[in-house]
Amino acid sequence: MPVLTNARHEAFAQAIVKGAPASVAYKASGYGASGNSAEAAASRLLSDVKVAKRIAELQSKAARKATVTIETIAAELEEARVLAIAEKQTSAAVSASMGKAKLFGLIVDKHKHSGSIGTYDLTKLSDDELGSLEAILGPLADTAGDPSGAEEA
Structure with missing residues (x-):
């Protein structure tokens, strides 16, 4: 109309x-x-x-x-890749190819986390602090069981 x-x-x-x-x-x-x-x-x-x-x-x-779909983005990346090849811009062509691969889930960025987990000396905690910690962690420990396989006597 x-x-x-x-x-x-x-x-x-x-x-x-x-x-x-x-x-x-x-x-x-x-x-x-x-x-x-x-x-x-x-x-x-x-x-x-x-x-x-x-x-x-x-x-x-x-x-x-x-409307932006995976197909439209893939088409744009392919167009950019073809143009990059025609212009002898190999880095740009590789970048477009990698973009398509990520788009289709063929490449997944992995992130490595670093840092220490940390250890804590629980012997220095007061009875109140130990009680609070036990209240928080107790239910988790009850459902997980004893990982050593030994039961308390």
């Missing part, structure tokens, strides 16, 4: 697609109503067949533009 011949209807449809509330879009498109009358008039305009079709068309166009 082409642009609406009524400029105010077109402005209203454009404002709706941009996310404006109907009454705000109604006023912004040049109509003078205010308050409840603006809401009622905007509601009537939304139900106009030509306006509703134009809004649907504009929303569809916006959705198509916003």
Whole structure:
């Protein structure tokens, strides 16, 4: 559907697609109503067949533009890779190939964590601190059992 011949209807449809509330879009498109009358008039305009079709068309166009899929990204990366090869930019070509491989899950970045786990001298804790620690860790220890296989006597 082409642009609406009524400029105010077109402005209203454009404002709706941009996310404006109907009454705000109604006023912004040049109509003078205010308050409840603006809401009622905007509601009537939304139900106009030509306006509703134009809004649907504009929303569809916006959705198509916003759709980014793995396939579209892969196509862009392939286009960049082909251009890089044509320009004899091997580093850029490799980078595009690696981007595609990551996109398809063929390469996963691994991160190695470093640092010490740490050991703690529990003999220096007070009875209250030991009690708090036991309250926190006790349920974990009860469900895990004794890893040594030996039972307490």
